[in-house]
Amino acid sequence: MRHSHAIVNIITLYHKKVRTVNEKFVLRHVKRVSGEEIDIEIENGKIAGITSAGEGCGAHVVDGCGAYVSSGWIDMHVHAFPEFDPYGDEMDEIGVKLGVTTIVDAGSCGADRISELAAHREQAKTRVYAFLNISRIGLVRIDELSNLEWLDRELVKQSVQAHSDFIVGLKARISRSVVGASGIEPLRIARELSYDTGMPLMVHIGSGPPDIREVISLLQRNDVITHYLNGKKNNLFDAEGRPLQEFSDAIGRGIHLDVGHGTASFSFKVAEAAKQHGIGLHTISTDIYRGNRLNGPVFSMGNVLSKFLYLGYSLEETIAAVTTHAAAWLGKPELGRIQVGDRANLTLFTLDNKTVELIDSEGELRVTNQVIEAKGVIVDGEFIECEVRS
Template identity: 25%
Template structure:
């Protein structure tokens, strides 16, 4: 059965008809019909979020991660335009990480839609800095040096689905560990680090190609230069992930970092289970006791300077990248489609072309930079729409 959508491409502004069959885009043709409504749809490849710890009250890092948690996070993300995401498993005991990996693997094996929307798992820790600041809200008790055998055990539990691993280059054995992961096809990102320039260069030489939420997971006060943020901004071999939720990076920092990285940046949400929940204090595996403020800032109760992930969906980062960072709609959308797909080596995702997966996000832009998601399509099938949600 063929399905069809009409709207303006985000990359060119051209109004087109997109047709798909069996989950694959078959054709993209110019649309000559007159526009019938002022808020005509924009069409982009489906949005990709490489860092999702939970959302809408469902936690992927609790004591026990369930298939239900994973499915509910996915369905909540659909309403915000996300068609692909990396469940992100953070620092914890070996047993807890293994259990989460098994649950995600089982969820994908038992649910075809989840297998479609989860192209890989992001392991963020436990091979991170134990230092206050760079450690962020990760539990110091479980921070440790890279262990190839331990990682292999988790990869087996995940059914080979771990696609991205965040590592601090200064950890003992980090460089050979990074090289080994890269040789097996796992992408490595530098993060939660206080590495010196030499250690950062060793990580890049070993194959690290990304920076996890650059500008965060850092000391509150740093030497003006050199420091590990400047070093990663200046390294052209690193694609930087940024959290543009309005809290992780101030407007001037976000604007400067986007300019520094030019077309080598990706937007992520780093969302946790408290996204969409009312303000208050909560218990969490990320940061233990955390406080969600009315303005959406999520911080540790012990030290309000330390953030505990984000309570905002990816769409807020797209809006802020345009509003605060001063970039174009095309550039912002590329940062959640084309660039993450290229960085992760997922050729079927992130592009509008015949032969690509029919993962689409259809939306309107209101009041300059406010984005209103209208429809989310995975494999040619509508998984969420404004019309269906209003019934």
């Protein structure tokens, strides 16, 4: 493909000629998702200028040859604590190497190990935030809410206070295999902790009990439902594919919807029903970790985004779900824009016309003729090549 070859030229030019993040260079002939072609001048790790295509100035010229540029992609649901197996991975493996400049770990760690997760981010080029698991043990085991003694309210409050620059919310995984006999009680505790800390909730939904209606009745404005397109029996749609009334009510009161694709939580059929009824898109996330990155069905953010193009969403809608929408929820609008004076936080990607099989979490295959592939990111003025995963 012409675009893919062009990005290889970007990488070669960057490493040969732009040796420090302080040198001014021009990213030339790139285009916004609207199709507008621009040049972006970068100096001292910041965006120094945005001009019409071909008019940018700098000591070095890096030709994008028409590749797309957006603000850096944000993945609102990943598992980035490398010590946990299988639900863990290296931050940069699921971040900048896949075109994602900001990741949000979705409750890998509770109070026992959140400080370790915070320390890991100091070594990463990817920007990292986290939801704190309300269970102190986190994902050291997958039934972390089955024993209410593992929910230590004081430790949650202390962790939020100690890591206020890092923790963006509280995570509660409310499905049968996680809560066991505890039922809905962990979510009631999470709601109280949300009041006490001022932190919103991200709630994982899946197989019942608890019944999904009981779960969503406890959620409020700015809380996040992740896995909202899962195909399990206890999902948010009735047998005819219509949204449950309780789900529609939750959307009306400002619940945030997050995809959280994962190994078992994204169904093409449910996603088609959601689109038919005008639901979403808020944020597209991967729920990526080592296993589903290497073996699928996730592979990469680009692969997940391509599924939404296949479903009929526009490029603008799809990219907004990993840029402006995610940045707005995080309360960091600067992460979702390309603006002079901001830190250089960019994702370069192509929209390639080729035939690719896409697979959902139910094992259903669909064939698409158009795929999004991340080619590189610029983080604080440094260009990092992406690893393509189909």
